[in-house]
Amino acid sequence: GVRRLEAKLRKAEAAGRGKAVKRLKAKLQVAREEAGGDSGAPGSKRPMEEGDGAGASLKRRKVDGKRAKDALPSTAPPALGEEAPLGGGAGDPATPPAGAGSTATGEAAAGPRGDRKLTGNTSILLFYGYVSPTWTKEQQDEAIEFATKSLSSNGCTGRLRVAREGFNATLTGPHDGIRAFTEDIKAFSPEHFGSTDFKFVDHLHESQMLKGLKVWPVTELVTYGFQGEAAALGSGGRHLSPADFHRAATDPNAVMVDVRNFNETLIGRFQPPGTKVLDPCMRKSTEFPEWVDKNMSKLRGKKVLMYCTGGIRCERASAYLVEKGLDDVNQLEGGIHRYLEAYASDGGHWVGKNYTFDKRFAHGATQADVISKCIVCEAPWERYQAQMKCPKCKMEVLVCRQCQFDNKKKEKIPKFKLMCFLCKQRSGKPGHSQGQPTAKHAGAPKGRPPVQRASSAAPGGKKHHQQSAGGGTSHQTPGGAKHVKF
Ligand SMILES: [Zn+2]
Ligand SMILES: [Zn+2]
Numbered sequence: 001g002v003r004r005l006e007a008k009l010r011k012a013e014a015a016g017r018g019k020a021v022k023r024l025k026a027k028l029q030v031a032r033e034e035a036g037g038d039s040g041a042p043g044s045k046r047p048m049e050e051g052d053g054a055g056a057s058l059k060r061r062k063v064d065g066k067r068a069k070d071a072l073p074s075t076a077p078p079a080l081g082e083e084a085p086l087g088g089g090a091g092d093p094a095t096p097p098a099g100a101g102s103t104a105t106g107e108a109a110a111g112p113r114g115d116r117k118l119t120g121n122t123s124i125l126l127f128y129g130y131v132s133p134t135w136t137k138e139q140q141d142e143a144i145e146f147a148t149k150s151l152s153s154n155g156c157t158g159r160l161r162v163a164r165e166g167f168n169a170t171l172t173g174p175h176d177g178i179r180a181f182t183e184d185i186k187a188f189s190p191e192h193f194g195s196t197d198f199k200f201v202d203h204l205h206e207s208q209m210l211k212g213l214k215v216w217p218v219t220e221l222v223t224y225g226f227q228g229e230a231a232a233l234g235s236g237g238r239h240l241s242p243a244d245f246h247r248a249a250t251d252p253n254a255v256m257v258d259v260r261n262f263n264e265t266l267i268g269r270f271q272p273p274g275t276k277v278l279d280p281c282m283r284k285s286t287e288f289p290e291w292v293d294k295n296m297s298k299l300r301g302k303k304v305l306m307y308c309t310g311g312i313r314c315e316r317a318s319a320y321l322v323e324k325g326l327d328d329v330n331q332l333e334g335g336i337h338r339y340l341e342a343y344a345s346d347g348g349h350w351v352g353k354n355y356t357f358d359k360r361f362a363h364g365a366t367q368a369d370v371i372s373k374c375i376v377c378e379a380p381w382e383r384y385q386a387q388m389k390c391p392k393c394k395m396e397v398l399v400c401r402q403c404q405f406d407n408k409k410k411e412k413i414p415k416f417k418l419m420c421f422l423c424k425q426r427s428g429k430p431g432h433s434q435g436q437p438t439a440k441h442a443g444a445p446k447g448r449p450p451v452q453r454a455s456s457a458a459p460g461g462k463k464h465h466q467q468s469a470g471g472g473t474s475h476q477t478p479g480g481a482k483h484v485k486f
Contacts, residue, residue, distance in 0.1 A: 033218040121177045124201040128312040130166040148215045150184040153174035158210040161443040168221040169229045237318030237329035242342035259308040267372040267382040268352030374400035
């Protein structure tokens with residue numbers, strides 16, 4: 001992305017094409033900001049909640065990850081039988097597939113496999129906060145300096161985007177250190193962050209620490225490409241609590257809009273009975289405004305229910321819908337994260353896993369099924385930990401542990417087998433959404449694995465457990481469909 005744009009810009013400058021230079025400079029700035037989310041370390045290449053971004057960055061403040069980690073209090077060694085750390089061990093293609101661990105812990109926050117011991121001292125902190133009026137450039141710089149200092153001194157790592165409109169964070173740290181940072185930020189600006197919804201996931205193993213700390217300036221907290229006062233925050237949709245959202249989901253006039261990117265919707269999504277869920281099938285959030293403009297007829301006169309991972313992507317996206325003249329626009333407060341806390345056992349109207357921007361990769365309700373498949377062998381799989389991408393559009397694709405292992409040790413996976421669902425279905429240039437059909441979750445896009453609601457999720461249902469080659473515990477449902485749990 002960045003390097004290609006830089007080359008184009010040099011050409012345009014040499015040719016003296018003023019308009020192209022201006023356009024490319026704007027594109028390049030966005031690309032560089034998005035690239036800031038990458039930490040450059042295997043196992044920690046997690047994008048930010050805005051959904052885009054990987055690669056090297058030119059303007060980020062970096063604190064050496066090793067130093068930050070060294071500052072942490074040493075934690076007790078993992079309990080006997082603890083699995084290899086997700087990011088480095090289990091996710092390492094060199095590690096052969098292993099058998100499943102013990103039974104599920106019953107905690108939604110237990111991690112993708114559900115069998116991680118909840119005894120660690122590591123916490124994840126997710127939050128965003130908009131400020132109004134927006135900061136000046138100087139205030140933005142002050143905020144960056146403050147946050148870098150507080151996070152470093154508290155032994156925290158991860159990524160913090162700082163725009164003139166506020167903060168967007170995916171951070172990790174020791175339990176007390178991460179809380180000390182939230183106290184600091186409240187004191188830094190009580191009027192803006194005094195009542196911020198800080199989301200903690202506690203008692204994780206140290207292997208869940210993100211590598212390094214990046215605090216860097218961006219233009220928008222979520223890159224939609226909105227200019228200036230467009231889609232202003234104050235005019236956003238109504239915030240619904242998980243319980244209210246749950247109730248509204250089955251309203252006969254409701255239509256849901258998934259504001260996340262396609263690779264996220266693939267592994268988990270809302271599926272309320274009788275209600276349409278519209279998936280814009282985006283690769284990037286910048287595609288959202290165009291999708292809305294083309295699909296207004298599906299939204300007009302409806303009770304629009306929007307959702308995303310933690311709530312941030314709905315903030316200005318809902319404002320955009322209101323600006324377009326829709327008058328019943330609602331968004332899930334705290335996102336899927338808070339919803340799954342409220343419906344931790346059966347997931348409510350949610351099926352599959354919630355894509356996370358930390359080293360859990362995905363997490364779901366206790367009884368969550370894996371609804372997605374390995375793109376190569378079609379075994380049930382839901383974690384984007386292979387760091388393999390579609391050769392055409394570069395979107396990350398699902399590759400199971402067995403295929404990762406085979407790719408490394410036996411035979412390299414041919415590129416065409418890594419082609420994502422969107423590229424398989426769509427013709428034309430990647431990222432160009434003109435003329436593309438609007439998919440709803442019921443069937444499209446073609447080739448998408450069907451969602452199977454586990455009949456075994458019924459309370460009291462007997463489950464027959466057995467070890468499977470994929471490393472999970474599988475059970476046969478009465479209908480004969482095989483579900484694998486991790
Ligand atoms: Zn596979
Ligand atoms: Zn693709």
